[in-house]
Amino acid sequence: MAWLRLVRWNNLFIVMLTQLLVWCCVLLPLHAWTDTPFLLGPLHFALVCTSTILIAAAGYIINDYFDIKIDAINRPQKAILDRVIDRRQAIIAHSVLNVLALVLAGAVALSAGKWYWLFVQLFSTVLLFFYSSHFKRLYVIGNVVVALLTALTIFTLFIYEPGLWYFVKQPPMLRKGDAELANPIWVLGIYTGFAFVLTWMREIVKDMEDHIGDAAEGCVTMPIKLGLKRTARFIQLISLGAIIPLVIASVKVQGLLGIYTFFVLTLPLTAWVLLLNRRASTQHYHRMSRYLKVIMVSGIGSLIVYYFQANA
Template identity: 40%
Template sequence: MATGRTFRTFLESLLKLTRFGNLVIIGLAQYCTAGFLIATTTLNDGSLFILATSTVLIAAAGYIINDYYDVKIDYINKPGRVVIGKSITRRYAILFHVVLSSAGVLLGLMLSWKIAAVNVLTVFLLWFYSNNLKRLPFIGNFVVALLTGLAILIVDLYYHTGSVLIIIYASFAFFMTLVREIIKDMEDLKGDVTFGCKTLPIMLGLRRTKFIIYLILFLFSATVVILNYFYQVMPLQYYAIFLFVPLLWLLYRLVRADTIRDFARLSAFCKVIMLMGILSMSLHGG
């Protein structure tokens, strides 16, 4: 009985460490991209399962290495979320990181050398981000956002469609992740200051950092409108309902936000907007 309970605690900790909910969203995003923006027949393609699995495994490894380097900071910012050093040792955390990363790269190699190369680059950037870039202003946020957009684009890289819709959704994933990462830095300000990080909120202050987010949201909206204008992908009413209204609400709440709880809620709302965007792919048929 004790052994079973210990294993269950270990499994729960591992799922918490690898952000299982986020992994589901990543896999769902790739399946929706393939099924609704390319062709519904791709959903029966075993290669899509391999592609999604490789991406999810590498993302899980990325979450592990991120927490590995951030244990001390997390004890200040989010003590209840700390797993490494408690239910999972640092040695096992590194082992899981290496195993999951290697499995993700090998699965990518089963598909093509291009997918494997992208996966190797992703593994490296996730490690470099966790070890160094995330403590620098903006560059760490940018890299995570870029990798999130790449999770959408890699589907197109494999199926070779050149779809403008996929570019729009990849841009959506990039910009929303960039905004969310900056908001998370605002939420984690206390711990980051303690350990000498140089994130945007630390270097510029909350007020100026908010203005950067306003600019990013404007650039994002302009990018979507321009792409839609030139390629006539879908009616602008679609964007008004499923994108611009949620973004205006995010903007309104951001202007008023000034506490850790406020920024935590905004970060969660960014995830809701991203999930809405993923599910909206179903409106395009396939």
Template identity: 35%
Template sequence: MKLITAFFRLVRWPNLVFIVLTQMLFEYCIYKRIYTGEASQPDDTRQFIFLVIASVMIAAAGYIINDYFDLNIDQVNKPGKVVVNVIINRRWVIFWHMFLSLLGLFFSFAALPLNNYWHLVLANLASIILLWFYSTNFKKQLLIGNILISLLTAWVIMILFLSKQPLQLDHILAVKTNEVRFFRLTIVYAAFAFIISLVREVIKDMEDVEGDRRYGCRTMPIVWGINASKVYAAVWLIVLIASLLVLQFYVLPFGWWLSVLYCIVLIIAPLVWILLKLFKANSAKDFHTLSTIVKLVMMTGILSMVFFGFYL
């Protein structure tokens, strides 16, 4: 039982559940609602299930290899939570990384016919490779690792969109109302995922600065300093808050009062709180609290897709 619990900790099972939830909400509250009444292809459900499995497997493999290469750093930053070589042998960790990566690639092939979606299969393969290099190199570099993880977070949404729309700009931006609406909502949620993930990655770097510095990492707090990193995160928070406020004014004429109230109370207000607390944070505990709240806001942001199930 201890081994099973450790394995689920290793793959960050709450994050995997979040990926499944995100893709399910996007599929059923946005895509299915926009295209209600239109004939669906018989393989749509199978494709969606396989893409979700592929996303989960690739993400799990990424978390595993990250912990494998972060062993020394984690022994400094979070000694009580280390699984690799404490509960699960390093060889088994590598095995599970390879197995889950191959499983993710297999389900990518099964979901996406190569004659139409070869670029998406290659993108998932690239995700596996990039997660390896992120763990070995990129996460120790200034900004590169943060941007990469943020892009891969947005990819969880983008891959579903691109699996339903051909990679042709003239088609995506077609005059058809449904295509335009689907494209806009995809960009809204992918951009939200990217920005809030970028903020969280920088805050996590500030939390882990002690262990990162000891093992030669060149993350933003180490290279630029904590104060400059706070400014960087604050700028993105302001951009996100401003964008969300503009969106509320956009949907108000449609009478979406409940969704506006939800967004203000559970997304915008917590983001403002994070912004205010960011400059007062000094200890690893403070940054950990902020990182946790950012993750909760990411959750409430994604859950807002539920409203499109009612309003579209």
């Protein structure tokens, strides 16, 4: 149980769910729209997805390894390393998970004759290490790195699925007889951008929650440099990068997906932004972080609505 908490099993489940829904709801239906062969069948997708999960798990381990002192201040009752799991065991697990991830992704890359695809996993592994050891303590950079890595969860499937490349030069809406389908490149682009912006917002809120321990360890996060109120205003500003496209989608997209986008995503996110500055306490920011995660999961869930509406 301690190991599951260390690797944030619930977050890993969200990573798996994201890639699974993208594969099932966006990639698989494309087989009927092109004669281009697809690489990510069930086996290859499982290998790439497992590789992503293992890299994320290793990232959580190394993050806690470098955050032992900070966690002792911010959340002493929840700290696992040095209390339940030995540091040496954690480093070994981190290394093993990364090696396994590279082997699994490498098997898919080599089967396609594209060994350089493996740089996606190598880049993620190295970036996670330097994020944990250095970047997360820097102003803005750490938050952007995590947002980038989250967006890469979706973008990885674009790299490993050559069948998608056919649609890069296609129009926003595809037509085949009486059937119509949104270009998957646009769909994946929208979800990738949504994941980036909301993750960036949530990472800043987590810094607001942890600012006391971060300050004690010499971190220069946004809440420490700008203060809590100015940081909250910055979050409200960048939230427009998600809210404005959602409002447009709510109006432009017809049917159940438009209704879902407005009532399940647009309204809750707008309410979240308005409530963010209501209090300035650790408990408040912790709740706001959790609420934002719920909105993010709801965004992922919209892929199911997209699938049934597109294939009705």
